[in-house]
Amino acid sequence: xxxxxxxxxxxxxxxxxxxxxxxxxxxxxxxxxxxxxxxxxxxxxxxxxxxxxxxxxxxxxxxxxxxxxxxxxxxxxxxxxxxxxxxxxxxxxxxxxxxxxxxxxxxxxxxxxxxxxxxxxxxxxxxxxxxxxxx
Amino acid sequence: xxxxxxxxxxxxxxxxxxxxxxxxxxxxxxxxxxxxxxxxxxxxxxxxxxxxxxxxxxxxxxxxxxxxxxxxxxxxxxxxxxxxxxxxxxxxxxxxxxxxxxxxxxxxxxxxxxxxxxxxxxxxxxxxxxxxxxx
Amino acid sequence: xxxxxxxxxxxxxxxxxxxxxxxxxxxxxxxxxxxxxxxxxxxxxxxxxxxxxxxxxxxxxxxxxxxxxxxxxxxxxxxxxxxxxxxxxxxxxxxxxxxxxxxxxxxxxxxxxxxxxxxxxxxxxxxxxxxxxxx
Amino acid sequence: xxxxxxxxxxxxxxxxxxxxxxxxxxxxxxxxxxxxxxxxxxxxxxxxxxxxxxxxxxxxxxxxxxxxxxxxxxxxxxxxxxxxxxxxxxxxxxxxxxxxxxxxxxxxxxxxxxxxxxxxxxxxxxxxxxxxxxx
Numbered sequence: 001x002x003x004x005x006x007x008x009x010x011x012x013x014x015x016x017x018x019x020x021x022x023x024x025x026x027x028x029x030x031x032x033x034x035x036x037x038x039x040x041x042x043x044x045x046x047x048x049x050x051x052x053x054x055x056x057x058x059x060x061x062x063x064x065x066x067x068x069x070x071x072x073x074x075x076x077x078x079x080x081x082x083x084x085x086x087x088x089x090x091x092x093x094x095x096x097x098x099x100x101x102x103x104x105x106x107x108x109x110x111x112x113x114x115x116x117x118x119x120x121x122x123x124x125x126x127x128x129x130x131x132x133x134x135x
Numbered sequence: 136x137x138x139x140x141x142x143x144x145x146x147x148x149x150x151x152x153x154x155x156x157x158x159x160x161x162x163x164x165x166x167x168x169x170x171x172x173x174x175x176x177x178x179x180x181x182x183x184x185x186x187x188x189x190x191x192x193x194x195x196x197x198x199x200x201x202x203x204x205x206x207x208x209x210x211x212x213x214x215x216x217x218x219x220x221x222x223x224x225x226x227x228x229x230x231x232x233x234x235x236x237x238x239x240x241x242x243x244x245x246x247x248x249x250x251x252x253x254x255x256x257x258x259x260x261x262x263x264x265x266x267x268x269x270x
Numbered sequence: 271x272x273x274x275x276x277x278x279x280x281x282x283x284x285x286x287x288x289x290x291x292x293x294x295x296x297x298x299x300x301x302x303x304x305x306x307x308x309x310x311x312x313x314x315x316x317x318x319x320x321x322x323x324x325x326x327x328x329x330x331x332x333x334x335x336x337x338x339x340x341x342x343x344x345x346x347x348x349x350x351x352x353x354x355x356x357x358x359x360x361x362x363x364x365x366x367x368x369x370x371x372x373x374x375x376x377x378x379x380x381x382x383x384x385x386x387x388x389x390x391x392x393x394x395x396x397x398x399x400x401x402x403x404x405x
Numbered sequence: 406x407x408x409x410x411x412x413x414x415x416x417x418x419x420x421x422x423x424x425x426x427x428x429x430x431x432x433x434x435x436x437x438x439x440x441x442x443x444x445x446x447x448x449x450x451x452x453x454x455x456x457x458x459x460x461x462x463x464x465x466x467x468x469x470x471x472x473x474x475x476x477x478x479x480x481x482x483x484x485x486x487x488x489x490x491x492x493x494x495x496x497x498x499x500x501x502x503x504x505x506x507x508x509x510x511x512x513x514x515x516x517x518x519x520x521x522x523x524x525x526x527x528x529x530x531x532x533x534x535x536x537x538x539x540x
Contacts, residue, residue, distance in 0.1 A: 016423045017186045023161035046340030051152045060195030070316030146450050153286045180416050181475030205451030287456045293431035321422045330465030
């Protein structure tokens, strides 16, 4: 299953060349993951306590084409792999038919001391339900 | 050769878990590349005209360990490959002996219409002088 | 008349104390002004050319109470004064009944050389229609 | 006495009009206050615990002239008033002789529940030593 979030490219995202400054894309990616936790897992980030959270352990991104101020992006997240203490997702952004970026990343669930800890069972079950069916 | 930049982890970089929010790391990486262009290539970003620039085409990062507010990071950039219209770098950040992230990225030199264009000869020569000697 | 924008407080807005980092509020304010130009004036920021734009000339803000991660803010903009080349607005943010900030600011319409220029007649007319009726 | 911080205008600070996006100025102001606490008060922000901190209660800024990418700013902070639980500062930024912004702001020292609390005596004494001598 695919989780989607719309994002208009705003003034604050753009650099002197008039295109999205790439660190702002990573804020959009984080916003999409945050919305996925809130809307799909029903486990919003704001319910984490102290240092508990889901920091990004690794991320790789291809910026396929630049995005201009005013572009309407559709950002799509797909869960690719669910581990005991982590999960991996693939994310793309399109403006109409044109791909703007593609990302793969891995998040780790950490406890209040920043150490990896197993997903709660209910969350793991929800994550696994998101896995794409094999082709 | 290695280009180094110091960066203290500031309040603005940190999230509710008290560690660097990962999109802020990408701002630090961009600052390091900007300083490399200014100090090593003597071709500061502010001399680009219009849409001319060096957008990041791809980047992959491992966040090896979290950074805390107040940590003193040493960010190091090494040129890995120089192409006709692009170059690739490796970047690491350490706090003391501990690695915090490692990145590989590729930048493309684009003209005022956002199209790849060959490096100026003098810049290409400087970039090639930065290449690590083969072991 | 009042223009309203909803904004959930997200992870990216918050600091190590778990509350909105105040420069992020100014990004929200800018987003609200950008939405006002797009939705009310039907003159989106992305239609500006080159250095043409509406930079903020002055702004004063009281942060009445802190906002927490997950709070749902309602941001409200009211046009207070329309000049030949500028306009002034008042903006507030509330979470439920509680006020979080109040701002007064003045924007100036500048041309491609960054110099103040008169509003287009149609825009000035729209801005004036937004003025609050005298009590 | 005046506390000074240098800040080059970087790519990340600038908007599609090629000038500093005003919320980025507020990040610079916060950086300057953070450096003042670290260097002058010898009480770095990273030593605050939990929600303890010095949030900005009010701030007003005039953006006198735009700053361009590559400009070298000198940001200057002067303590204007020291209260029991707060202090007020004036801050300016110049590029050479030209003023870019002037700010007045008030910070409040809050405890771990976000409530105002009196400055530690040693800090209050240091703040008072910073007060400008009456003319």
